[in-house]
Amino acid sequence: MSPDPAFLEVSQLRKTFGSQIAINDISFSVRQGEILGYLGPNGAGKSTTLKILAGLLTPDSGNISIGGINLQQDPLKAKKRMGFVPETGALYEKLTPLEYLEMVGQLYRIQASEIRRKSHEFLEYFDLAEQRNTRMTSFSKGMKQKVVLSAALLHNPDLLLLDEPLNGLDANTVLMFKGVMRRLADLGKTIIYSSHILEVVERVCDRIAIIHQGQIVAEGSITQLREMTQSPSLELIFKELTKTGGVEDKIEAFAKAITNGREANAASSQTEEEHEL
Amino acid sequence: MNQPKSLINCAVLVARWAEVVSHHLAFALAVDIFQLRVLVKIAVRASFRGYEPDSSKSERSIRSGFRNMLVTYFITSMGLSAMSAVCGNLITYNTLIISYGMMMTAFAVLIEYNDLILNADDAEILFSKPITSQTIYWARLITLTIFVLLYSASLLLMPSMASFRFAKSKFYLMPFSFLIMMIGCLVSAFLVVHLYVQLLKRFDPNRLTGLLTYFQAGFSLVLFYGYYKLLLYKQAAGSVSIARAVENVQAAASSGSNPFNLILDQSVVFYFLPPSWFAGSIDLLLGDTTLRTLNLSMTALCVIVGVGLVMFKVAPASYLHHLVAHALDSQSLPGLRDAGEVTHSRTDDQQWRLRGILSRFKSALRSTVGSSFPPLTRAGYHLVSRYLKRDGRLRRGIYPFFGIILFYFLYGIENKNFLIDIFQAHSGTDVLGAHSVYVLLPLCVLIATNATKYCSDWRAAWIFYAAPVELRQFHLGYRLATLGRIYGPIWLLLLLLYFFKMSLGPLLLQMLALFLIILFLLSLSFLFDPHLALSQAPRLHAGFLKFTLILALLVAIAQGILILEYISSKHEISIGVFYLALMIVTALWSLFEFSQLKRLEPVIV
Numbered sequence: 001m002s003p004d005p006a007f008l009e010v011s012q013l014r015k016t017f018g019s020q021i022a023i024n025d026i027s028f029s030v031r032q033g034e035i036l037g038y039l040g041p042n043g044a045g046k047s048t049t050l051k052i053l054a055g056l057l058t059p060d061s062g063n064i065s066i067g068g069i070n071l072q073q074d075p076l077k078a079k080k081r082m083g084f085v086p087e088t089g090a091l092y093e094k095l096t097p098l099e100y101l102e103m104v105g106q107l108y109r110i111q112a113s114e115i116r117r118k119s120h121e122f123l124e125y126f127d128l129a130e131q132r133n134t135r136m137t138s139f140s141k142g143m144k145q146k147v148v149l150s151a152a153l154l155h156n157p158d159l160l161l162l163d164e165p166l167n168g169l170d171a172n173t174v175l176m177f178k179g180v181m182r183r184l185a186d187l188g189k190t191i192i193y194s195s196h197i198l199e200v201v202e203r204v205c206d207r208i209a210i211i212h213q214g215q216i217v218a219e220g221s222i223t224q225l226r227e228m229t230q231s232p233s234l235e236l237i238f239k240e241l242t243k244t245g246g247v248e249d250k251i252e253a254f255a256k257a258i259t260n261g262r263e264a265n266a267a268s269s270q271t272e273e274e275h276e277l
Numbered sequence: 278m279n280q281p282k283s284l285i286n287c288a289v290l291v292a293r294w295a296e297v298v299s300h301h302l303a304f305a306l307a308v309d310i311f312q313l314r315v316l317v318k319i320a321v322r323a324s325f326r327g328y329e330p331d332s333s334k335s336e337r338s339i340r341s342g343f344r345n346m347l348v349t350y351f352i353t354s355m356g357l358s359a360m361s362a363v364c365g366n367l368i369t370y371n372t373l374i375i376s377y378g379m380m381m382t383a384f385a386v387l388i389e390y391n392d393l394i395l396n397a398d399d400a401e402i403l404f405s406k407p408i409t410s411q412t413i414y415w416a417r418l419i420t421l422t423i424f425v426l427l428y429s430a431s432l433l434l435m436p437s438m439a440s441f442r443f444a445k446s447k448f449y450l451m452p453f454s455f456l457i458m459m460i461g462c463l464v465s466a467f468l469v470v471h472l473y474v475q476l477l478k479r480f481d482p483n484r485l486t487g488l489l490t491y492f493q494a495g496f497s498l499v500l501f502y503g504y505y506k507l508l509l510y511k512q513a514a515g516s517v518s519i520a521r522a523v524e525n526v527q528a529a530a531s532s533g534s535n536p537f538n539l540i541l542d543q544s545v546v547f548y549f550l551p552p553s554w555f556a557g558s559i560d561l562l563l564g565d566t567t568l569r570t571l572n573l574s575m576t577a578l579c580v581i582v583g584v585g586l587v588m589f590k591v592a593p594a595s596y597l598h599h600l601v602a603h604a605l606d607s608q609s610l611p612g613l614r615d616a617g618e619v620t621h622s623r624t625d626d627q628q629w630r631l632r633g634i635l636s637r638f639k640s641a642l643r644s645t646v647g648s649s650f651p652p653l654t655r656a657g658y659h660l661v662s663r664y665l666k667r668d669g670r671l672r673r674g675i676y677p678f679f680g681i682i683l684f685y686f687l688y689g690i691e692n693k694n695f696l697i698d699i700f701q702a703h704s705g706t707d708v709l710g711a712h713s714v715y716v717l718l719p720l721c722v723l724i725a726t727n728a729t730k731y732c733s734d735w736r737a738a739w740i741f742y743a744a745p746v747e748l749r750q751f752h753l754g755y756r757l758a759t760l761g762r763i764y765g766p767i768w769l770l771l772l773l774l775y776f777f778k779m780s781l782g783p784l785l786l787q788m789l790a791l792f793l794i795i796l797f798l799l800s801l802s803f804l805f806d807p808h809l810a811l812s813q814a815p816r817l818h819a820g821f822l823k824f825t826l827i828l829a830l831l832v833a834i835a836q837g838i839l840i841l842e843y844i845s846s847k848h849e850i851s852i853g854v855f856y857l858a859l860m861i862v863t864a865l866w867s868l869f870e871f872s873q874l875k876r877l878e879p880v881i882v
Contacts, residue, residue: 054405076407084405090398094323106315107406161405 006065007032007190008053008159013062015048022048024214026062030192030207032158035185037205038194041242045214046194047087050163053192054084066159080108083157085165087194089148093136097123097147100136101154108155115154122150126173141168149177160184160191166200178204202234212242306589307411316403316416321423349825350431357432358439365540367443367563371556372541374436375458378429379465379552380497385428386421386466387473387493418588421466429462430455444563454559461555461577464584471587490672497680502687548573554580650754653747657754658761661729661810665762668732675728675763682721682767685714686774699839700783700846708843714771715794715839719831722798725763727824729755729810738812748809748874755810756799764795786852790859794838797863798831800870807873 006029013026023045030036040046051057053064055075064071066078091100098119105115123132126146136144145168152160162181166174181204185191195201201208202222209219218225218241222234231237239247303310357374364370403413437455441448473489480488541547557573647655664671702708741751768791775784805827838859845855 056400056404076409079405079407082405086401086405088401090401092319092323092398092402095319099319099322103315103319104406107312107403107408109311 005032006030007067008192009063009065010053011063013049013052013064014060015052015057016060021214023052023211026211026214026216028209028216028219030190032190033185033188034207035181035191035193035205037201037208038192038211039198039201039208039238040211044211044242046211047163049211050084050161050192050194051086054082054086054161055079080155081157082159082161083152083155084161085148085152085163087163087167089141089145089167091136091144091148091151093139093144096133096135097128097150098132100147101151104151105154110155118154119150122153126150142170142173145169146173158189160189162191163194164196165193166195166197174200198234198238208234210238210241217241306415307409308415309409309412312408312412313416313419316413317419317423320416320420324420324424347427347431349822350428351435352825354432354435357436360436361439361442366542367440368553368556368560369541370440370443371458371559372547372550372553374433374440375461375552375555376550378433378458378462381432382425382429382462383465383469384493384497386425386469387489418470421470422463425463425466426459429459433458433462440559447563450562453562457555457558457562460581461552464551464580467584467588471584490676494676494679494683498683499680502684551580651750653750654754654757657751657810658758659754661755661758662762664732664811665729665758668734671728671732675724682714682717685717686770689774698779698783699787699843702843702846705840705843708839709836715835716832718791718795719798719828719835721763721767722795723802723824723828723831725759726799726802727806729759730806730808730813732811735811735813738809741809741812749871752809752871752874759799760795768792768795786856789856790838790842793859793863794835797838797859797866798835800863800866801834802827802831803870804873807870809874
């Protein structure tokens with residue numbers, strides 16, 4: 001039996017900013033109903049990849065196919081099938097959540113009655129029903145993120161590109177949204193989930209791709225990555241693959257910088273004394 | 278019975294025809310009409326909406342935004358209408374008011390450019406949606422058109438009505454003449470957009486934002502000075518220049534006769550001014566079929582067609598996409614630009630060394646002067662200074678007005694009667710007519726105190742509340758920064774200009790009065806909105822009416838103080854009392870201002 005065909009296929013993707021290479025010949029694919037965790041340190045190229053997949057940035061070279069549609073050749077058709085949650089959580093803050101969702105729904109040409117129904121249901125789900133007519137200028141980061149998530153899901157997309165989607169969300173919503181992601185994948189949605197919260201990635205994602213300095217350095221299920229690196233946890237796998245060494249030294253130096261060296265020195269000499277004892 | 282029915286049928290047919298044509302046109306331009314309508318509706322709604330979070334007031338707030346804008350410009354336009362009394366013919370009057378309309382439109386578009394045309398949020402919100410860049414482009418262009426039409430309509434309605442004092446019998450043509458004026462404003466707005474977009478394609482957006490503010494200051498100088506200078510360059514004898522007309526205010530007031538009869542169309546340069554082309558079209562509309570009018574009208578028509586073609590042509594598939602992606606690129610790697618700047622500046626060693634010496638001198642001076650102020654005052658000074666230097670919104674709000682100030686300096690140098698020693702003046706009108714700087718300063722004060730409240734990074738204002746900021750110390754830093762960066766240079770330039778025109782004693786006294794008036798007006802205008810600098814979200818059209826009313830009040834107060842100074846200048850004791858009173862009032866009012874800082878409300882972040 002042949003494996004499921006890939007819903008999203010990315011091949012030889014490359015993007016440069018001036019002389020700096022942001023992503024360098026990245027290739028990967030994601031099957032329908034699969035959640036791909038996209039990990040990497042700050043500045044590794046995660047958001048750039050997602051911006052290219054969402055059609056915000058044009059790649060220098062490479063191909064992107066979404067459900068058999070070439071993003072570069074037929075962007076409108078491809079974009080109809082995707083929902084994007086940007087890292088910045090950008091939205092028009094002068095609008096109310098209902099107005100914003102109405103606008104997004106109309107851009108996707110959803111029926112007015114359906115927009116209304118879904119908007120109310122989504123806002124109810126995210127505990128924003130009472131604020132549905134309040135302008136978002138006064139919203140907290142988490143509240144805005146809930147509206148951004150609602151907008152990305154409004155048109156029932158087949159592909160979800162989530163760049164730090166849990167930013168600012170409260171614990172209950174995080175818990176619920178993790179469940180929603182798993183359920184959506186079970187329903188056949190394809191999800192790329194970029195995050196720094198390794199625990200969530202480890203629990204939710206079927207496969208993980210780790211990007212470092214613009215290149216994918218490892219890709220596979222968590223079991224495969226463990227075998228590959230001989231490391232027991234995703235945290236250690238990440239640390240090894242992205243060469244994040246000397247963390248303890250950095251912690252020590254930072255603490256010294258904060259306390260001007262006094263308290264940190266005192267603490268370290270106390271620890272030394274304890275060790276001696 | 279049949280006639281109304283056929284009329285209705287006819288109207289329905291025309292509407293259907295228009296719908297079909299617009300759909301075909303939209304298809305040809307790759308524009309989705311439905312999405313276009315949604316975007317325009319949202320943009321207009323957001324543009325005229327204030328920042329009050331109360332939802333029940335949201336529609337009311339949009340309406341009040343519209344109303345405030347219309348009322349404010351309507352008030353300004355009444356003054357503009359009065360110009361019809363000083364003009365000798367229709368074409369001169371129309372040229373002047375269209376010039377004003379076109380200039381104000383161009384400035385408004387530049388100041389609000391990022392919100393009206395190239396909003397960075399658009400990229401992340403809209404480009405992941407199934408929408409063409411042409412749809413976004415045309416939606417932004419239509420929003421701009423609505424904005425410009427509303428703006429120019431409120432600005433030019435009264436003056437266009439007043440223009441029919443020259444052709445009373447043809448008042449029924451007023452809507453058409455008004456339309457031509459508004460087309461002139463639209464042409465000006467579209468040209469500014471086109472020019473700016475072309476520059477954005479070639480230059481780094483951040484660098485361009487910085488350069489644009491200097492361009493605006495230079496542009497306003499060229500505009501004022503160009504009009505003044507070019508119109509003086511006339512061939513026909515007997516015509517009266519604007520400069521002469523302004524100087525004759527005093528003579529008119531004393532003699533009771535009208536000295537103006539301003540006629541500009543005898544100057545050759547007149548025919549090169551774009552507003553005169555539109556004014557010529559209005560003349561043609563009113564029945565002047567001379568060759569000159571026909572030529573001017575044809576030029577106007579060519580300009581309209583040319584600008585129309587440019588707006589269609591510059592909307593290729595990747596038009597806005599390219600621009601916003603460019604903005605995203607520069608956001609993605611902010612370090613690149615700085616690195617480039619350093620490499621570039623190092624190419625010229627001598628220049629680099631000189632810069633090093635200058636910067637060392639500046640930092641030494643800064644640390645010497647700065648050490649006498651508390652750290653929070655220094656922080657406020659540095660923060661506001663840096664934002665005045667780097668924040669595009671702040672710079673666009675403040676810098677264009679420097680051009681007008683510079684114009685007055687140049688004007689003052691060339692016109693001996695411009696500056697009057699207040700101790701030598703013959704009448705109050707003498708003083709008011711000569712010291713235009715006293716009219717301009719309230720404007721600058723109001724712009725500076727208002728503009729510094731809003732900046733692009735207003736969300737960072739939480740730091741004023743999170744950190745143990747002593748508001749008065751921080752505010753003192755802000756005050757020193759505005760004095761040092763905005764009023765200091767103006768004051769010094771004035772001192773330099775007056776130095777060659779007046780004897781030392783009166784000069785020092787007048788400069789002291791000017792300094793105190795600046796301080797007094799700054800305190801006064803701040804009290805109308807007592808929020809810390811850099812702490813508020815930018816607004817588009819909210820608060821226009823309040824702004825104009827405060828400006829009128831400040832102008833009246835500045836002029837009142839000037840007249841008081843003139844009256845008291847007749848006697849040594851009275852002038853002493855005047856200066857003492859002005860110093861005490863300014864000091865008390867400043868103290869009052871600093872005490873009012875307690876009333877600051879937390880900003881919405």
